[in-house]
Amino acid sequence: xxxxxxxxxxxxxxxxxxxxxxxxxxxxxxxxxxxxxxxxxxxxxxxxxxxxxxxxxxxxxxxxxxxxxxxxxxxxxxxxxxxxxxxxxxxxxxxxxxxxxxxxxxxxxxxxxxxxxxxxxxxxxxxxxxxxxxxxxxxxxxxxxxxxxxxxxxxxxxxxxxxxxxxxxxxxxxxxxxxxxxxxxxxxxxxxxxxxxxxxxxxxxxx
Amino acid sequence: xxxxxxxxxxxxxxxxxxxxxxxxxxxxxxxxxxxxxxxxxxxxxxxxxxxxxxxxxxxxxxxxxxxxxxxxxxxxxxxxxxxxxxxxxxxxxxxxxxxxxxxxxxxxxxxxxxxxxxxxxxxxxxxxxxxxxxxxxxxxxxxxxxxxxxxxxxxxxxxxxxxxxxxxxxxxxxxxxxxxxxxxxxxxxxxxxxxxxxxxxxxxxxxxxxxxxxxxxxxxxxxxxxxxxxxxxxxxxxxxxxxxxxxxxxxxxxxxxxxxxxxxxxxxxxxxxxxxxxxxxxxxxxxxxxxxxxxxxxxxxxxxxxxxxxxxxxxxxxxxxxxxxxxxxxxxxxxxxxxxxxxxxxxxxxxxxxxxxxxxxxxxxxxxxxxxxxxxxxxxxxxxxxxxxxxxxxxxxxxxxxxxxxxxxxxxxxxxxxxxxxxxxxxxxxxxxxxxxxxxxxxxxxxxxxxxxxxxxxxxxxxxxxxxxxxxxxxxxxxxxxxxxxxxxxxxxxxxxxxxxxxxxxxxxxxxxxxxxxxxxxxxxxxxxxxxxxxxxxxxxxxxxxxxxxxxxxxxxxxxxxxxxxxxxxxxxxxxxxxxxxxxxxxxxxxxxxxxxxxxxxxxxxxxxxxxxxxxxxxxxxxxxxxxxxxxxxxxxxxxxxxxxxxxxxxxxxxxxxxxxxxxxxxxxxxxxxxxxxxxxx
Numbered sequence: 001x002x003x004x005x006x007x008x009x010x011x012x013x014x015x016x017x018x019x020x021x022x023x024x025x026x027x028x029x030x031x032x033x034x035x036x037x038x039x040x041x042x043x044x045x046x047x048x049x050x051x052x053x054x055x056x057x058x059x060x061x062x063x064x065x066x067x068x069x070x071x072x073x074x075x076x077x078x079x080x081x082x083x084x085x086x087x088x089x090x091x092x093x094x095x096x097x098x099x100x101x102x103x104x105x106x107x108x109x110x111x112x113x114x115x116x117x118x119x120x121x122x123x124x125x126x127x128x129x130x131x132x133x134x135x136x137x138x139x140x141x142x143x144x145x146x147x148x149x150x151x152x153x154x155x156x157x158x159x160x161x162x163x164x165x166x167x168x169x170x171x172x173x174x175x176x177x178x179x180x181x182x183x184x185x186x187x188x189x190x191x192x193x194x195x196x197x198x199x200x201x202x203x204x205x206x207x
Numbered sequence: 208x209x210x211x212x213x214x215x216x217x218x219x220x221x222x223x224x225x226x227x228x229x230x231x232x233x234x235x236x237x238x239x240x241x242x243x244x245x246x247x248x249x250x251x252x253x254x255x256x257x258x259x260x261x262x263x264x265x266x267x268x269x270x271x272x273x274x275x276x277x278x279x280x281x282x283x284x285x286x287x288x289x290x291x292x293x294x295x296x297x298x299x300x301x302x303x304x305x306x307x308x309x310x311x312x313x314x315x316x317x318x319x320x321x322x323x324x325x326x327x328x329x330x331x332x333x334x335x336x337x338x339x340x341x342x343x344x345x346x347x348x349x350x351x352x353x354x355x356x357x358x359x360x361x362x363x364x365x366x367x368x369x370x371x372x373x374x375x376x377x378x379x380x381x382x383x384x385x386x387x388x389x390x391x392x393x394x395x396x397x398x399x400x401x402x403x404x405x406x407x408x409x410x411x412x413x414x415x416x417x418x419x420x421x422x423x424x425x426x427x428x429x430x431x432x433x434x435x436x437x438x439x440x441x442x443x444x445x446x447x448x449x450x451x452x453x454x455x456x457x458x459x460x461x462x463x464x465x466x467x468x469x470x471x472x473x474x475x476x477x478x479x480x481x482x483x484x485x486x487x488x489x490x491x492x493x494x495x496x497x498x499x500x501x502x503x504x505x506x507x508x509x510x511x512x513x514x515x516x517x518x519x520x521x522x523x524x525x526x527x528x529x530x531x532x533x534x535x536x537x538x539x540x541x542x543x544x545x546x547x548x549x550x551x552x553x554x555x556x557x558x559x560x561x562x563x564x565x566x567x568x569x570x571x572x573x574x575x576x577x578x579x580x581x582x583x584x585x586x587x588x589x590x591x592x593x594x595x596x597x598x599x600x601x602x603x604x605x606x607x608x609x610x611x612x613x614x615x616x617x618x619x620x621x622x623x624x625x626x627x628x629x630x631x632x633x634x635x636x637x638x639x640x641x642x643x644x645x646x647x648x649x650x651x652x653x654x655x656x657x658x659x660x661x662x663x664x665x666x667x668x669x670x671x672x673x674x675x676x677x678x679x680x681x682x683x684x685x686x687x688x689x690x691x692x693x694x695x696x697x698x699x700x701x702x703x704x705x706x707x708x709x710x711x712x713x714x715x716x717x718x719x720x721x722x723x724x725x726x727x728x729x730x731x732x733x734x735x736x737x738x739x740x741x742x743x744x745x746x747x748x749x750x751x752x753x754x755x756x757x758x759x760x761x762x763x764x765x766x767x768x769x770x771x772x773x774x775x776x777x778x779x780x781x782x783x784x785x786x787x788x789x790x791x792x793x794x795x796x797x798x799x800x801x802x803x804x805x806x807x808x809x810x811x812x813x814x815x816x817x818x819x820x821x822x823x824x825x826x827x828x829x830x831x832x833x834x835x836x837x838x839x840x841x842x843x844x845x846x847x848x849x850x851x852x853x854x855x856x857x858x859x860x861x862x863x864x865x866x867x868x869x870x871x872x873x874x875x876x877x878x879x880x881x882x883x884x885x886x887x888x889x
Contacts, residue, residue: 046410079408079425
């Protein structure tokens with residue numbers, strides 16, 4: 001690995017999109033990447049994207065792993081999660097079930113990363129279809145507070161808050177990487193960690 | 208004196224000038240004396256040289272012969288090697304072809320399904336040829352190659368190129384092999400890693416940056432990124448991976464269900480009969496997979512299959528068997544589980560190879576020289592027994608021995624007298640047999656089950672020996688004496704064998720019985736024919752030797768056959784016994800002796816019959832002569848002859864019987880009382 005030549009910016013933040021199938025993980029990713037909204041739904045297997053972004057005046061690379069909501073195998077899911085440094089946990093506000101599933105994803109991520117301060121954002125997608133809302137803002141915010149994470153509502157279709165969730169997460173990752181616990185957790189790909197006081201705020205942004 | 212001179216001359220410090228100066232100082236006579244001495248020494252040395260040359264000449268010839276044998280073997284060896292080489296290249300071509308066939312087969316999935324298991328195994332074999340250090344991968348049962356291709360490994364972070372690799376997608380795992388640059392020979396890749404498909408996360412890397420056609424393989428804590436040449440190739444890889452994973456999941460599920468069903472059945476069975484409860488318990492052990500994985504992770508155990516491969520390749524069979532035993536010993540303590548089963552299967556595969564190798568060692572092939580002999584066979588046999596293959600070892604060992612016996616017998620050249628040849632034949636056969644017996648006892652100690660196989664083998668060998676024996680002895684129209692000698696030889700050897708606990712004499716007798724009977728009958732007929740022929744011309748004249756000296760000479764001559772004719776001399780040069788009687792007495796005694804040599808308890812009656820019949824024939828001749836009018840005046844002479852035959856000759860036969868420790872037949876005894884009858888009838 002040491003043979004590799006660094007032609008690109010050294011800082012790479014690895015973001016993982018998690019959530020049930022059909023909640024719009026890929027749509028969010030594609031909107032962020034290419035500024036386009038894909039109407040047709042095709043289940044993702046596992047795609048990764050990379051993009052240069054300027055974050056607070058600094059050029060960084062974002063590496064997005066768009067996982068399959070339908071992945072059946074916990075072992076494989078673990079392998080995806082282990083490679084991530086920050087997580088966008090997406091549900092659809094018009095689907096209560098997908099909101100419930102976030103609990104499982106959260107647990108699985110914490111189990112794999114073994115640090116509850118791991119950069120993590122709860123994302124309620126499809127806010128453009130608010131008339132079909134099944135998950136209330138309060139409900140979601142409550143859960144986010146329990147987890148000590150932020151809750152953001154987005155629309156992949158209207159691009160509302162799309163950049164925000166990614167940039168917010170990138171900032172968290174950046175900060176997290178500077179803490180000893182984070183460095184340790186991420187450099188070793190996270191198996192052990194200590195419960196270090198974390199600066200991550202729990203500012204909730206609602207639409 | 209000359210010895211002293213020789214010593215002086217051959218001294219390392221000898222200097223000719225000094226020596227000559229010293230000599231010449233003593234004057235002419237001393238010089239002349241020295242000259243003659245030197246001449247003598249010269250002659251002696253020449254002689255010695257000649258002798259040495261002769262001595263070394265025979266040695267030279269011997270050495271040359273050895274060298275020529277060695278040369279022959281070397282030639283054979285090099286021939287075999289070149290054969291093997293061509294075989295190897297042929298195999299390589301084959302595997303390359305099948306390699307292509309697999310990739311084509313991937314497109315037509317049905318084709319693949321119809322492929323029998325064995326073929327898939329062979330397809331995997333080419334991996335061994337191409338990839339260094341992957342034998343453990345190839346070994347797992349039921350493994351097949353699904354897809355393979357060249358890839359470029361990239362750094363997952365920076366996307367910089369790292370190296371060229373070749374990936375092999377198997378039906379249950381993905382093997383990555385790194386490309387070895389500048390390498391000659393078939394090994395073009397080195398084994399890098401094998402990833403179980405179960406936990407393998409595949410990520411399609413979208414073409415967002417400068418890197419195109421990439422995909423990632425995540426298997427904590429490793430993550431690798433690979434790049435294909437074309438988008439199509441990447442699609443193929445992703446599809447193949449996906450497809451194979453799905454198929455594997457399906458298979459696993461089916462297996463699990465089957466296991467569940469089995470467990471249920473066992474549980475029911477256990478409930479039905481509480482005695483078998485531990486059966487279901489043993490099944491729960493299966494779930495302790497992690498335990499047995501730990502158990503199997505010992506370094507030496509992990510390397511065991513490859514070490515075995517190495518030992519087998521080096522023909523270090525002892526080492527291999529040691530290792531197998533060590534492995535099995537270790538594994539008996541190991542909790543049972545699927546991992547253990549798999550591992551055992553790997554070892555068993557090796558054991559099979561090992562057994563094949565050992566069996567091959569014992570196999571008799573025409574081009575293989577038998578020089579190795581029994582000791583070489585013992586080595587292989589011992590290892591086979593240790594592997595628990597005593598039955599095969601026994602069979603092969605005995606087959607090997609058969610070949611050796613056959614070879615040795617063929618080496619014998621049939622020249623000269625039959626007895627001589629039979630003596631050699633018996634020597635070779637019986638010593639081989641007893642060697643084998645001893646070797647067998649040494650090689651199979653405690654394997655009593657194999658002993659019966661040995662006995663059967665010995666009987667078979669005896670049969671083939673007897674067939675050769677018969678051909679040489681009975682079909683060559685040899686005389687009864689020769690035959691008797693030969694049979695006696697064979698029997699003697701059989702008795703020797705019985706000292707090591709192998710009694711095959713009765714078999715020999717049974718095999719020879721008919722032939723012996725026939726030849727006795729034939730001889731009897733010939734003898735009677737002879738008696739009749741001579742009786743026809745018999746004029747009952749005493750032998751006239753003309754002079755006393757000649758007569759004495761004749762008496763002495765006959766005395767060597769054991770008859771004392773002195774009581775029958777009259778008129779100094781006449782003997783009252785006719786030529787015919789003497790002839791008969793000689794023949795009948797030889798015949799009796801032959802019969803006694805061939806004697807066996809089964810033939811007791813028949814041999815008594817035969818000798819009585821022959822004797823009777825002569826007696827009948829005497830009776831006829833006595834009744835004949837023309838021979839009336841010879842009655843005294845005839846009676847004297849009759850007395851000679853029935854008393855002296857019969858006594859002689861009697862002593863022979865006692866000598867051979869055989870009861871004198873009653874019928875002959877009756878015959879001996881005949882003389883009195885004849886006398887009375889007079």
